[in-house]
Each structure stands twice: as structure tokens, then as C-alpha cells.
Amino acid sequence: MDAAFTNRNPGSGDAPNMKLADLPTPCLVLDRQKLQRNIRTMAGNLARHKVPLRPHMKTAKSVDVARLALLGQPGGITVSTLAEAEYFASHGIVDILYAVGITPAKLEQVTRLNASGANVTVITDDLLAAEAIAAHPANIKALIEIDCGEQRGGVLVAEDLITELANRLGSHLIGVMTHAGHSYQGRSIAEITRIAELERSHVVYAAQRLRTEGHGISIVSAGSSPTGRHAETMNGLTEFRAGVYMFGDLFQAEIDTHARDSIALTVLTSVIGRPSGRLLVDAGALALSKDRSTEASPHDFGYGLVLDVQCEPALGNAIVRKAYQEHGVVELDPTSPIAAPVGTRLRILPNHACLTAAAHDRYYVVDGSDDVVAVWPRMNGW
Amino acid sequence: MDAAFTNRNPGSGDAPNMKLADLPTPCLVLDRQKLQRNIRTMAGNLARHKVPLRPHMKTAKSVDVARLALLGQPGGITVSTLAEAEYFASHGIVDILYAVGITPAKLEQVTRLNASGANVTVITDDLLAAEAIAAHPANIKALIEIDCGEQRGGVLVAEDLITELANRLGSHLIGVMTHAGHSYQGRSIAEITRIAELERSHVVYAAQRLRTEGHGISIVSAGSSPTGRHAETMNGLTEFRAGVYMFGDLFQAEIDTHARDSIALTVLTSVIGRPSGRLLVDAGALALSKDRSTEASPHDFGYGLVLDVQCEPALGNAIVRKAYQEHGVVELDPTSPIAAPVGTRLRILPNHACLTAAAHDRYYVVDGSDDVVAVWPRMNGW
Numbered sequence: 001m002d003a004a005f006t007n008r009n010p011g012s013g014d015a016p017n018m019k020l021a022d023l024p025t026p027c028l029v030l031d032r033q034k035l036q037r038n039i040r041t042m043a044g045n046l047a048r049h050k051v052p053l054r055p056h057m058k059t060a061k062s063v064d065v066a067r068l069a070l071l072g073q074p075g076g077i078t079v080s081t082l083a084e085a086e087y088f089a090s091h092g093i094v095d096i097l098y099a100v101g102i103t104p105a106k107l108e109q110v111t112r113l114n115a116s117g118a119n120v121t122v123i124t125d126d127l128l129a130a131e132a133i134a135a136h137p138a139n140i141k142a143l144i145e146i147d148c149g150e151q152r153g154g155v156l157v158a159e160d161l162i163t164e165l166a167n168r169l170g171s172h173l174i175g176v177m178t179h180a181g182h183s184y185q186g187r188s189i190a191e192i193t194r195i196a197e198l199e200r201s202h203v204v205y206a207a208q209r210l211r212t213e214g215h216g217i218s219i220v221s222a223g224s225s226p227t228g229r230h231a232e233t234m235n236g237l238t239e240f241r242a243g244v245y246m247f248g249d250l251f252q253a254e255i256d257t258h259a260r261d262s263i264a265l266t267v268l269t270s271v272i273g274r275p276s277g278r279l280l281v282d283a284g285a286l287a288l289s290k291d292r293s294t295e296a297s298p299h300d301f302g303y304g305l306v307l308d309v310q311c312e313p314a315l316g317n318a319i320v321r322k323a324y325q326e327h328g329v330v331e332l333d334p335t336s337p338i339a340a341p342v343g344t345r346l347r348i349l350p351n352h353a354c355l356t357a358a359a360h361d362r363y364y365v366v367d368g369s370d371d372v373v374a375v376w377p378r379m380n381g382w
Numbered sequence: 383m384d385a386a387f388t389n390r391n392p393g394s395g396d397a398p399n400m401k402l403a404d405l406p407t408p409c410l411v412l413d414r415q416k417l418q419r420n421i422r423t424m425a426g427n428l429a430r431h432k433v434p435l436r437p438h439m440k441t442a443k444s445v446d447v448a449r450l451a452l453l454g455q456p457g458g459i460t461v462s463t464l465a466e467a468e469y470f471a472s473h474g475i476v477d478i479l480y481a482v483g484i485t486p487a488k489l490e491q492v493t494r495l496n497a498s499g500a501n502v503t504v505i506t507d508d509l510l511a512a513e514a515i516a517a518h519p520a521n522i523k524a525l526i527e528i529d530c531g532e533q534r535g536g537v538l539v540a541e542d543l544i545t546e547l548a549n550r551l552g553s554h555l556i557g558v559m560t561h562a563g564h565s566y567q568g569r570s571i572a573e574i575t576r577i578a579e580l581e582r583s584h585v586v587y588a589a590q591r592l593r594t595e596g597h598g599i600s601i602v603s604a605g606s607s608p609t610g611r612h613a614e615t616m617n618g619l620t621e622f623r624a625g626v627y628m629f630g631d632l633f634q635a636e637i638d639t640h641a642r643d644s645i646a647l648t649v650l651t652s653v654i655g656r657p658s659g660r661l662l663v664d665a666g667a668l669a670l671s672k673d674r675s676t677e678a679s680p681h682d683f684g685y686g687l688v689l690d691v692q693c694e695p696a697l698g699n700a701i702v703r704k705a706y707q708e709h710g711v712v713e714l715d716p717t718s719p720i721a722a723p724v725g726t727r728l729r730i731l732p733n734h735a736c737l738t739a740a741a742h743d744r745y746y747v748v749d750g751s752d753d754v755v756a757v758w759p760r761m762n763g764w
């Protein structure tokens with residue numbers, strides 16, 4: 001198999017003498033200064049609440065980013081796939097919460113991981129899965145997933161199902177967790193603050209209920225990037241989870257969770273054609289993703305906002321209006337003409353960093369200039 | 383770097399004793415019987431027109447699929463990235479058309495490929511790029527890209543720019559090409575047939591014009607899957623290009639280009655939760671893509687149509703209504719109740735096969751049953 005082509009497998013480390021002008025396009029460019037500032041901001045928010053961070057690595061999927069996100073934190077992470085768990089464990093990050101509902105069949109992979117030195121905790125909201133965890137010969141630890149209003153996964157705090165789940169899990173139960181994914185729908189800071197309190201209060205109430213019923217609950221875990229930014233209190237939480245805050249994206253900027261000029265991730269692209277009033281670029285649906293999460297935002301950025309290679313808004317409000325597989329169609333801002341011959345390099349701010357990053361196998365790291373100071377690999381897939 | 387985790391690098395070949403029930407989810411399942419039938423259908427269409435096929439490998443990105451698609455054809459392929467060109471050339475498929483507008487900087491990679499035995503032809507609609515091709519010390523061959531109405535890339539046949547491009551390319555010019563991407567917008571077979579004739583006539587007219595002006599035009603290349611299916615004549619074309627026909631998808635089915643029960647590609651997923659009236663599955667926005675191309679179709683399939691593990695419509699009109707990064711929310715058809723406990727395996731027909739496949743590093747190949755008969759790697763990225 002052709003590892004050289006399916007994944008060019010860069011090594012972590014320095015990339016001397018490379019500049020943005022030298023990179024193959026499309027590719028991901030990660031601004032380390034902005035990344036570190038975003039990480040410091042979230043750490044500061046949580047320090048005020050005296051709650052440690054278990055960073056969610058589903059956005060970055062990079063051990064180099066994880067090491068920065070873990071500075072000053074206890075060392076545990078959150079993941080969204082067991083492939084992420086394998087990857088991070090192989091790099092020595094072993095305290096892992098797999099924050100997607102487990103199936104009985106996946107317990108084998110968790111067992112193999114834990115037997116090799118990892119400490120993967122699973123989550124469930126399902127009686128069959130809870131039974132499978134309890135019946136499994138390996139001593140797998142689990143959290144009960146609580147629905148704090150998003151109506152995706154999880155048990156409602158008033159349901160008797162919580163008690164049933166806890167009883168079936170028995171000694172495998174070590175805590176509760178929730179995720180206020182609906183904070184992404186908040187359209188004001190006040191609304192996000194209100195949702196943050198729902199997130200906190202639901203999971204804390206669930207923990208109290210289970211403790212009253214005689215269960216040992218040591219982990220009370222909540223989190224999302226918007227609620228991490230705007231929560232007024234985190235009383236009762238033992239840890240907080242968030243991920244997209246590291247990079248930020250246009251959607252997070254639209255909901256006032258992230259400053260637009262602190263978005264650390266861009267897609268470097270080249271102009272490949274110049275139809276009238278537009279530019280064709282080599283970042284299309286694969287390089288950007290087809291995520292349209294800013295569609296209902298105050299600003300609809302299409303498939304991304306187009307900046308010049310220095311990350312300055314020299315093109316005004318130029319956005320990627322259409323995304324074919326490998327072609328992006330940039331609608332130019334008529335008030336901001338730009339000379340952009342074929343070959344011109346541009347940078348595109350993504351709508352949704354988690355999905356945009358997922359098509360790429362590495363980050364080209366810059367420190368605010370056009371010098372590439374490192375190449376950080378990222379993993380993908382399942 | 384952790385090739386084992388970023389890309390599990392399966393080898394091509396048999397996968398004895400694996401069944402769909404054993405596979406990690408989410409993953410791609412490819413039905414070889416349907417694939418071969420789709421390939422035979424397109425080959426038959428083109429044989430009637432006496433035009434050879436240069437299959438577009440941007441959908442499958444697999445040498446195993448390419449070998450099937452090339453049966454009875456001259457042996458050249460089309461690609462959408464230079465990484466695809468590298469991959470296929472390394473497997474001995476060397477006659478390659480890179481069908482995305484070239485930039486001057488990318489000529490170096492083309493040169494390296496051709497020096498190592500490949501024969502990569504590029505396309506352009508830009509004077510600067512044409513000059514760079516002509517000035518480059520390597521003898522790179524190029525086609526002029528013609529716009530037959532899609533208004534994405536390409537030159538209009540009546541523009542003087544065609545002559546200017548041809549003059550700058552000089553002896554590097556070997557032909558013309560076009561792609562009727564707007565055939566995807568056709569909403570009847572009659573409309574697609576009409577667009578097919580625009581595709582054919584524009585590129586044939588461009589070839590005639592350039593021949594009249596004294597240029598040697600040996601390649602007259604057109605193609606898209608819908609026009610390949612519904613063209614009435616291909617007179618004057620020397621080759622045809624298409625890709626998504628190999629797999630098909632829900633969008634192609636909606637525009638009457640592909641039978642829904644001939645879609646060869648599905649995403650195998652597991653139920654991970656059962657909120658009221660819905661199922662949560664482990665195929666979300668990454669495993670399916672956020673493509674919504676059926677949104678304006680007669681049937682809006684959300685992020686995909688959900689079948690049982692045998693690929694039968696046992697769930698009625700159940701579709702993936704929401705797609706989070708790793709969670710799909712299946713809206714159940716109230717007229718088709720299904721017992722689907724956590725762990726149940728389902729298969730999802732994709733909206734857009736090219737984008738769905740791109741998150742995955744392999745195909746698990748079946749022959750109509752639930753036995754996995756082979757594992758075929760695929761490449762991704764740039």
C-alpha cells in the first residue's frame with residue numbers, strides 16, 4: 001500500500017526554510033500564536049471557575065496541539081473516535097474519555113487499548129450497552145450520558161432510566177457527563193450563558209441524584225466551547241470539555257464565542273482561474289468541507305471567508321460561494337478589487353474547523369509571518 | 383509518525399472470513415457486483431458511440447477500482463489532484479489527464495512525475511499559465527479548457543482568448559476538453575440530453591476552430607456521468623470522461639442518471655443510541671460528508687437514506703436528518719417501525735459518493751452477500 005501517497009506522513013518538528021509560498025496547495029496553515037492565545041484564554045476561563053480542562057481533541061487530532069492544550073491541566077483528553085484514542089495513547093496520552101455512546105462490539109477495542117496501558121472511559125445512555133459493560137470480563141469504567149437539552153444523546157435527569165442504568169453498571173459507574181451542543185444555537189451571549197447553566201445544573205443534579213441512591217460518582221463532566229467561554233458558574237463540575245476553541249472558526253465568531261481575528265486555522269489555496277467577477281481556487285468541497293453552518297448566521301460566509309496570504313482582509317467580503325470537489329468559486333467583493341493572477345495564494349477562514357481540518361493530514365505551522373516553523377501531522381478516520 | 387493510526391494501510395486483496403458484522407463502524411462497503419454492472423453500463427453506452435472512456439478516478443481513488451473501470455478501454459485515466467496522479471502512476475497507470483486548471487508552481491510536480499515515467503497532461507484557460515507551460519524546460523502537454531455552459535472554468539468557444547491561448551502554448555497544445563457540470567442541474571432526461579449536446583458541440587467546435595487556425599488537435603475530450611448516460615451523439619469526440627457512474631449515489635438517482643438499486647457504495651454504521659422516534663448512529667458528518675445535494679431534488683434524503691445491513695429498504699423512508707461530527711440522527715419512518723437495539727448495523731446510501739468516500743481510507747468489498755471478499759485501499763488528500 002502506498003503510504004507515501006495516501007498519507008505523506010510528515011514527522012513532527014521543524015520545517016526549516018519553508019515559506020507559505022513554497023507549500024503545495026490546498027493545505028492547512030495553523031497560526032501558533034493564535035492557537036496558544038486561544039488555549040490560554042480557555043485555560044484562564046476555567047481557572048476562574050477552578051475547574052480543570054479535559055480538552056476535546058476531535059478538532060485538532062494532533063499530539064502537538066494536544067501537548068499545548070494540556071499545559072497546566074491534569075493530562076486527560078476527550079476523543080470522538082477510538083482511532084483517536086489509539087493515536088493519542090500511542091503518544092503517551094492515556095487518560096481518555098471516549099465521548100460518543102459505546103456499542104457492545106466496541107468494548108473489545110477499548111479492552112485492548114486499556115490492556116496496553118491506556119485508561120479509556122466510555123459513556124452510555126442505553127441499558128443494553130450498560131449490561132454489556134458490566135458483563136464484560138475487563139473492568140471498563142463508564143459515565144452515564146445526560147441530555148441537558150440538546151436532544152441528541154443522553155438520559156433526562158428526571159427519568160427513572162438513570163437509576164436503571166446506574167444499577168446495571170454497578171461498580172463500573174464512575175460519573176456523569178453532558179454536552180450542551182445546543183449552545184451552538186445560542187444567538188446572544190445571554191442565551192449561551194443560560195444554556196451553560198442548563199448544562200451545569202443538569203449534570204450536577206444527575207450526580208446528586210445518583211449519590212443519593214448510593215452510587216460513587218467521582219466525575220461530573222460537562223462542556224462545549226461556547227459554554228466554556230460564557231458560563232457564569234461551574235459549581236459542582238469536576239472537569240470541563242471543549243475542543244473547537246483551540247482553532248475557532250467563522251461560526252464560533254458569529255455566535256460571539258471567538259474573535260474572528262483569533263481564528264488560528266486557515267486553508268492556503270492558489271488561484272487556478274479567473275472567470276469574470278470571480279476567482280477559481282484549488283480549495284473546494286474536500287479542502288474546505290461542505291459545512292454551511294454560517295448559513296443562518298448574521299453573516300453567511302458561503303464556504304469560507306477569503307483573506308490574502310498574510311491573513312489580512314485585503315479582498316473585503318470575498319467568500320467562497322460554491323464548492324465543487326476540487327474547485328472553489330470565490331465571489332469577489334466589487335468594492336475591493338484585487339489583482340489575483342493565476343498562482344496567487346490566498347487563505348480561507350473555515351466555517352467549521354472540525355470538518356475542514358478532517359480532509360488534511362498535516363498542519364503547516366506559522367508564527368504570524370510567512371515562515372513555516374513546523375509541520376504537525378494529524379490523524380483521521382476510524 | 384503513526385501510519386498505523388492515521389491510515390491503517392490495508393493491503394489490496396482477499397479478506398477471508400470477514401463479514402459485515404465484524405467490521406469496525408463507520409466504514410465504506412462497496413458492492414462489487416453493482417460496481418461491475420455500472421462499469422459495464424457506461425462502457426456499453428460509450429461503445430455505441432464508438433468513443434473510448436478515460437475514467438475519472440476522483441470518486442474511487444483506488445487502483446483496484448481503476449483496473450475494473452479500464453477493462454476494454456485504452457488505459458488512460460482522469461484525476462482531480464496531483465496526489466492522485468502520483469498514486470496511480472506508482473501503480474503503473476501512467477496516461478493521466480489532470481483535469482483541474484494548472485498553476486505555474488504545479489508544473490514542477492508534473493515534471494517530476496513525467497520524468498519518472500508518467501505521461502501527465504494538464505489543462506488551462508489562462509494566458510499566464512499557458513506561458514509558463516510553454517516556457518518550462520520540460521515538454522509538458524496541455525489541453526485548452528472550454529466552457530460549455532457551466533460557467534466554472536474554461537474559455538467560451540467564440541472568445542479570441544482561445545486563439546491567444548493556442549498561440550502561447552504552441553507545440554505544447556494537443557487538444558481541448560470540457561465538462562458539462564451543469565448536467566447535474568438537469569431535471570429531466572430531455573434536459574440532460576440537451577446539455578450533452580452542448581458539451582459535445584462546444585468542444586468539437588473549439589477543436590475545429592483551432593485546426594482551422596493551424597493547430598494540431600488530436601484530443602477532443604468531454605464528459606460527465608449524466609451526459610455519458612443520456613447523450614444522443616458523441617460525434618467528433620476522441621474520448622469521454624466520467625467518474626461517479628462507477629458508484630452512483632442518491633443525487634444521480636434523483637436526476638435519472640443512475641438506478642437507486644444500482645448504487646454500489648454504502649456507509650456501514652452501528653446504532654449507538656435510541657432517542658424517542660429516532661436512532662443515533664456512528665456515521666455523522668465526517669463519515670457521510672455534509673453534502674446536501676438532494677436538498678432540491680424530488681426526494682430530500684437529508685444526509686442519506688438508511689437501509690438494513692442487507693441493503694434492503696426495511697426502514698422505509700428513514701433518512702439521516704442531522705449530521706454532527708460523529709453522530710448521525712436517523713429520523714425513523716413512522717410507517718416502518720424497526721427493532722434496532724444499540725449495536726444494530728445499518729447501511730446508508732450517500733447523497734454524493736465522491737465526498738462521502740473521501741473521509742475513508744479503504745473499501746470493504748462485498749459481492750451481494752455479507753461476506754467481505756476483499757479490502758481495497760483508497761488514497762486521499764493532496
